[in-house]
Amino acid sequence: MKLSPLSQSLVLHFGEMGSRWGLNRTLGQMYAVIVLTESPLNADQISEALQISRSNVSMGLKELKSWNLIKLQHIPGDRKEYFTAPEDVWEIAKTLLVERRKRELDPTLTSLRDALLQEPSSSEDEYAQQRIREMHDLMEMISSWSGELENMSSGKLATLLTLGSGLSKILEAKDRLLKK
Amino acid sequence: MKLSPLSQSLVLHFGEMGSRWGLNRTLGQMYAVIVLTESPLNADQISEALQISRSNVSMGLKELKSWNLIKLQHIPGDRKEYFTAPEDVWEIAKTLLVERRKRELDPTLTSLRDALLQEPSSSEDEYAQQRIREMHDLMEMISSWSGELENMSSGKLATLLTLGSGLSKILEAKDRLLKK
DNA sequence: CTGAATTTTCAGTAATTTCTGAAAATTATA
DNA sequence: TATAATTTTCAGAAATTACTGAAAATTCAG
Incomplete structure (x- = not known):
């Protein structure tokens, strides 16, 4: 499978960003190819498109599975495994939020809690x-709030995000609103 | 400067998390020491506390400055430079939000825009x-929304985050609310 | 100015992470 | 159940990233 110049350039960009997003270059590139390609892809196709070894693809897919970012599909008459990304980009964003919370917040929350149980010695x-x-209190709030977002429908999330500066106004009015 | 067991264990944890937070181990450790210590610290103290070279501290401080995470202070009669973290953890969180947006979202937004300008060839x-x-549309929304948060006061942010499940209710009522 | 104190830079080295090919394990068809 | 297709694992190699010590640059008190 050969990538068009359009896809190629974005794939390279996602590769560069990969490490900043908590993945790594190959993972970023792999996900870009999968997201940008309509048809499900198998490991050999990804390996060819990105010019990386079959085993590297296997490890990358394992990781993308652990992030819940890809869906496994089977094509009748073909023994290979095929992968796609969720159709809805909001779903992808929510998944990233969940997973990053798990990886970036939860362990630290535990650690902070432990530290609060210690007896201060000075x-x-x-x-x-x-x-x-x-x-701790701040991260707890962020964590539970993010849990809130994770359970919202895409539509509601979109509403929230498009509020823009309306957000402040709503907050000012919220006491009045929630009393009912 | 020697760290108490309490600080020591959190410093190690922040070190381990550092790379997941887009920093690296040393940067995570350095910031933990600075945040957890009340008095301003100079480079030598940090170097000693973490058992890392003076030059490594210098590079780390440079990076923390570029993240706007530390404040430079001068102590009368001392030529060394001393550093502290902002007193308000909300400020720190907002700074992290700003900087991560700059690093993780903005470049990709540019790249996506470029890709949209290309003529599709198939x-x-x-x-x-x-x-x-x-x-693109999703990231643009997240980006401008995060800009919105960045400009909120800590108090308002706290209100927003403590809404919890009230958030959904408010969204349902927002049209009614914003008409006024 | 001068020079001592302090910080920064940077080339080389060390540590870590990522990638590969070969072999092992798994899967599914016949 | 045997075997061919496919995926996974993993030890070593390659690439990347982080760290150090020495030297250069900067700062500032006298």
């Missing part, structure tokens, strides 16, 4: 625990 | 552009 420790408490 | 390209359009 005034320095007391200060540290105070900051730990603040970080 | 039906495959047309499909690709359709997905690119969806990704």
Whole structure:
């Protein structure tokens, strides 16, 4: 499978961004190819399109599965496994949110909680625990809020995101609103 | 400067998380020490606390400055430069949001826009552009929404985050609410 | 200015991460 | 159940990233 110049350039860009997104270059490239191609792809096609080894593709697919970013499909009469991305980009975004929360927030929340259970052994420790408490409360809020978003329908998410500056106004009015 | 067991264990944790947060181990550790210590720290103290070379600290501080995560202070009678983290963890969170948007979203938005300007040269390209359009619109929304958050006061942000399941209710009522 | 204190830079090295090919494991058809 | 197709694993190699010490640059008190 050969990529068109259009896809090629985006695939390269996703590769460069991959590491910034908590993936890595190959994973970024692989996902770009899968997202941009309408038909389901098998490992050999990905390997050829990106000029990387079959085994590398296998490892990459394993990782993309662990991120829940790809869907496995079977094509009648073909023993190979084929993969697609979800059709709805909102779904993809929500999945990324879930997974990044799991990887970037949850372990730290645990760690902060542990630290709060320790007995402070000096005034320095007391200060540290105070900051730990603040970080913990903040991350807890972000975490539960992100859980909230994860359970919203794409439509509702879109509504929320398009509010723009309306958001502030709504917040000002929220007490009035929630009383009912 | 020697770290207490309490700080030590969190510093190690932040080090491990560093790379997942788009920093790296040393940067994560450095920031943990700075956040958890009440008094401003100079490069030598950080170097000693983390057992890393002075030059490594220098590079790390440069990077933390580029992230706007630390504040430079001068102590009367001392020529060294001292650093602290913002007192308000919400400020830190907002800064992280700004910087990650700049690094993780903005370049891709540019790239997606470029791709949309290309002339599709096949039906495959047309499909690709359709997905690119969806990704672009989504990322644009997230980007401008995050800009919205960046300009909110900590208090308002806290209100928003504590809404929890109230969020959905508010969204349902928003049309009614915004008419006024 | 001068020079001591401090910070920054950077080439080389060390550590980590990613990638490959070969072999092992799994799967599914006949 | 045997075997051919396919996927996965993994040890070593390659590539990338991070770290160090020495030297250069900067800063500032006298």
